[in-house]
Amino acid sequence: MNHLSLIIKREYLTKVKNKSFIIMTILSPLIMIALIAVVAYLTQLNNNKERTIAILDESGLVSDIFKDTEHTTYKVLTNTTLEAAKEDVKTNETYGLLYITKSVDTTQFYNNVTFYSEDTPSLTVISSLENKLEKKFQDIKLERDGVDLEKIKSSKTSVDISQESFSGETTSKIDNVLKLAFGGIAGYLLFMFIIIYGNMIMRSVIEEKTSRIIEVIISSVKPIQLMMGKIIGTSLAGITQFVIWVILGGLMMLIVSTIFGIDFSEMQSSQQQLMQQAMESPEFESQLKLAFAAFQNLPIANLILAFIFFFVGGYLLYSSLYAAIGAAVDNETDTQQFMMPILMPLILAVYVGVFTVIEDPHGTVSTVFSFIPLTSPVVMLMRIPFGVPIWQQLLSLALLIGTFMFTVWFAAKIYRVGILMYGKKPSYKELYKWLKY
Amino acid sequence: MSNLLVANSVSKSFGNFKALNNVSISVPTGSIFGLLGPNGAGKTTLIRIINQITMPDEGSVMLDGDALQPHHIQDIGYLPEERGLYKSMKVGEQALYLAQLKGLSKSVAKERLKYWFDKLDIGDWWNKKIQELSKGQAQKIQFIVTVLHQPKLLIFDEPFSGFDPINANLIKDEILQLRDEGATVIFSTHRMESVEELCDHIALIHESNKILDGKLTDIKRQFKTNTFEVGLQTDNINEVTRLIKDKFEVFPATFKNLNDDLKLNIKLNANDTSNDLLSFLTSKAEVHHFVEVVPSANDIFIQTVKNN
Incomplete structure (x- = not known):
């Protein structure tokens, strides 16, 4: 285990100390802010005409x-x-x-x-x-x-069915929207993380091959330790960068808006203006109260824990898939074709979430997809606000982590054998033999 | 003498290709063991099996009397033929990292690195990146990393490729010194001149089979042809040559000498001793040069490989 922490430390430090990493960490929020500022300025210019x-x-x-x-x-x-x-x-x-x-x-x-x-x-x-x-x-x-x-005007009515569970909890339509939003945000965040950092993990796995240090490393540590260390170290570097982006972006947004007097909240479409008008109406106030109530109805503690575990689990699983690709190929140019298929299950998960969970959170489709490891991080997170028994959550999480471990183990196998193959294509019989070793 | 490493009937196949066929070797403790063979013979596969990078299909490998275990990694230092280092890492950090992976503590690793950096006179490289060094310089670092954890067994796969003669000599002296300090060295190469200089024992692998092994001097004795290289000075070259050819089997010889001599390789007749030959020669001409022809490792290598 001592090896693992050494590898994690090295992976993390080399990533974080890398010049291009530092530049991107600082530059990205700057570019984003500059873009937003330009768009905001132009919009204002346009509106003022x-x-x-x-x-x-x-x-x-x-x-x-x-x-x-x-x-x-x-x-x-x-x-x-x-x-x-x-x-x-x-x-x-x-x-x-x-x-x-x-x-x-x-x-x-x-x-x-x-x-x-x-x-x-x-x-x-x-x-x-x-x-x-x-x-x-x-x-x-x-x-x-x-x-x-006049009669037509006065005939307009709006019906708002108030909902109440048998245990006496009042709920509303806003509940569903909020619940869906929660799963959606989690899915989107996961998606973004994997797109940005999955590649980085893959490249880091290929690193030993391109620098030809692989035999020295592989004769010192077990491939599974190397894989695990790379995934964890690179992920930590990714999280570091992400946190810096959020903080730096927030700070700069503040600075830019005070210096240039651009009010970012002014950047809104007419629909948002309509929303604003709606907010001022008394009807909205009651809606707002319902929203608060809905928020309080959510199993907050469960949600936060589930979010952390499923997000981390999902991220690790997808990272390990990238690691497996890195382990199987000799250089980066061979990897392009693999990028899309990896993201497909995630896209599927978001669709399943949006189209079936909202209709029937505990139906067969939603339940099955909330257990399949590749889709569970998104679908389960969408289901949890509707109330999912703890045993189901734990089982799904166990499946997720188990699949992750299996993928890392599998990647390590491929990795060890890959260096010995002398460019020959392995037969299935051999593949099976490698797995046993 | 006890053996540090013993491989018993090791076989390994990749698909239909048999990389090693029933190969056994014994590496005596404290020796420099030459693992010889043409390209693709199976040397590297055997070395990888010893390093536990891959497993043998059949047979076993014992280190110091125990079957190979993961913890034996710390007892082995391996310099692979395909070598490289993390390009964007600093020399010092990298050496420390690799040493720690071999089980050294950070402080011990630092101390030993300082010793080696001073010894090879590269102390000012500590904060350079590998990509700033030349190939030979990077190889020096790699050598240090290989030996830093003072392993019982050192394995060098073509250690001199990429070194200029001066640095190759430096590394050769270091290898000899490490042997004198008690390390056992396995040394894989197809460059025979370094074998002559370094190896005590050799094993020759050809097309996945071991075809020859043993102490280098024993093997040479086995391969000697009882031939002597002689240089003679005489006024009557033709007459002397005829006399010798009547009595012995003779081959032409080339060697450098001060005089314009009659140069011949003469094979002893069965039951003759070298003294018999010498006294015969002295009776016919003035002997300036008389040396037994000892087969070089190169000759043995080529001869054995051709015969198989």
């Missing part, structure tokens, strides 16, 4: 629906012809001209509206205009058919 849009409404039906907003001013033209209006718009450098013809056919409005502009208008401008017109035309149609608009 003021536009004037001229309206020539010959039908006289819709001119009242255009209300000025912060960045857009509507100029309703009257008593002018289309040609004159166009000239006017051109000379005044107005953004564009919205023209609605006089003889509006109430069944076919879409033929009768045209937007004239110097350049191709932006998609958001056009769709916002379309939205406004659609709503107005719909109202006009309804009124023409004798429908009372």
Whole structure:
């Protein structure tokens, strides 16, 4: 075991002291922040641009629906012809001209509206205009058919079924969203970690072969110790880098936003603005309370423990697969084709999680996938918020760790035999013989 | 003399290829044992079996009377033919790491490294990276790492490849000194001149089989042809040559000498001694040169391999 700690220490220190590792650790958050800052700045620039849009409404039906907003001013033209209006718009450098013809056919409005502009208008401008017109035309149609608009408005109802378990816990739809989000975040994090650091583990396993030190090392330590040491050492280096990224990124975000006065929270789409409006409504407050309640309903302690164990277990398992690839090949160029198949089960896990766990958390598909080691880290983490018996969690975890150990052991076998093969392809009979040794 | 390492009827196959066929060797304690053979004969496979990198299909290997165990790794120092070091690691750190893997404590390893670095005059390399060193320099480091944990058994696979003559000589002297200090050395090579200089015992492996082994001097005695290389000075070369050829089997000889002599290799007749030959020669001409032809390791190697 003393060997193992020596190997871990060496792997960790050589990774962390490596110049490119240090540069990437510092540079990555800088690049990210710079990108975000640029995007934020450009978005602000775009939003601040003021536009004037001229309206020539010959039908006289819709001119009242255009209300000025912060960045857009509507100029309703009257008593002018289309040609004159166009000239006017051109000379005044107005953004564009919205023209609605006089003889509006109430069944076919879409033929009768045209937007004239110097350049191709932006998609958001056009769709916002379309939205406004659609709503107005719909109202006009309804009124023409004798429908009372007020009645339609008042008929709108929203039903929110309150849920309660037999033991008296109240739950809500937000529960499910929260639960799914938890599993989703865990899966995404795992995915990211494996993509970033899986390769690093593979390269580290190949290192002894390319530097030809392999025979010296292999005559001093057992291959399984080497594999284990590499996986653990490299993972620790990865975690170190990740933690530094989070801290550095957070700090720099703070610094950049105070220096340049860019409010990152302002970077939001119109949907988020809608959310904000919704938040201010009293209805939302009750929803928020439900969300809090939902959060408290979650088995927090279980979740945190499960997250740590399944995340670490899943990460180790996938790392050991990369290690096995590294053990089987002679150089890095041979490894590219293996990258995708390794990630496939993980992608599958996320899909299973999103499509079946939410529908039926304890159904056959969800349960089976939460035991299969390659998918269990994601699927089980999604299931746990819905309440999974401890024995199931432990069994799944045991399977996960067991598979990890098996893969490392297998990788070590491949590794030991790989150096002796003199470029010959081994037969299955031989493969079996190696495993016994 | 007791044997430090004994391999009993070791066989190993890779697929259909038999790398070792029933090979037995005994390495006497405190000797330098030459493991000889052409490329691909199976030397490295045998060495890997001794190092427990791979296992024999049949047969067993005993070290110091015990069957090989994982802990024996600490008793063996191995310099493989394919060698390298971690390129981006500093020399000192790397040597310490490898020494610790062999079971040395950090402080002892440091102390011994300092001794060796001073001895080979490379003290200022401690903080250099391997990739900054030349190939020969890196090999020196590798040699130090191999012997640092003072193993009972040292295995060198082609140790001189990559060294210039000066450093090869330096390493050769170190190997001899280590032997004198009590280490046993297995030395695999196909370069025969180093065998002459170093080895006490040899085993010759050819096409997976051991075809010859024993003490080098015994083997030479076994291979000697009772031939003598002579240089004679006479006024009548043709007459003397004819006389000798009548009585003995004669081969042409080439060697460097001060005089423009008659140079011959003369094979003794059965039941004759060297004195008989010498007295015959002195009666015919003036003898300037008289040496028994001893087969070189190279001759033995080539002859044995060809005959098999």
